[in-house]
Amino acid sequence: MDSTCEPSVQAHTLVLDLFPFDSAFSQPLFASVLVLSKGAVLVSVGGQPLPYAFAKDSSVAMTRPNAPPSATSLGPASSSTSLAARLAKRYASQVFLTLDLASLADGAAGPSAADRAVMSMEKALVTELDKVLERRKA
Template sequence: MDGDCAPTVHTHTLTLDLFPFDRAFAQPLFASLVVLAKGAVLVSVGGPDPLPFSWAKDSSVAMPRPNGPPSATSLGNASASTTLAARLAKRYTSQVFLTLDLASLAQGAGGPAAADRAVVPMEKALVAELDKVLERRKP
């Protein structure tokens, strides 16, 4: 059909180097970014190996709101993804579906505390990589 324009889905694999933010993490994590449409993205973080890693271990969705903080909802029992999804929705003015699988860090020598400790450096590394691909909201 002429004039029919299906949305283009773009997929990116991002390497998240946590080492500059916390020297305890020498191995990178990986993220899959799927730009679903203008204003909607799916971000999945896990690894130390590129995909596939477990989806829905800790999942959330967040929506930006023009006159207030983003609205975010956890889609499971864990909640590390909820606040991060809200911050990403605000930063990129996009609906963000976020899933985190940091269990591989817990299996290493650091144990479960390593997964908790990785959240802050992972967020910094993720934002650094997303800034290269997504348009950041202008203040």
């Protein structure tokens, strides 16, 4: 085995600060990112306390030549499906995405906070993912 090869799996922990996008959220979310290969990534987003519920709301999406990305929900909840498709398109990768935003309901933003946080979470997630993933055209 060549010692100069990059590891096949790279792990990153990202802090997602939602406050700049919506001042109702003072506590950050966290993303665990596993780059499985150049064309596949697992992104898991949740809040405190760790560990958050893995696969609570999960989806997988992949790019297709000359077509929009295809995505499917891997469970009963499906708020992650459209986000997984957008991430797959942005990074030209297969994206496995799991979300657990329930911790936001306990904060000052109230019970509907998880739904309200999706747009801010996406902006914060993309900001941080751009630092670790190469943005490519599909």
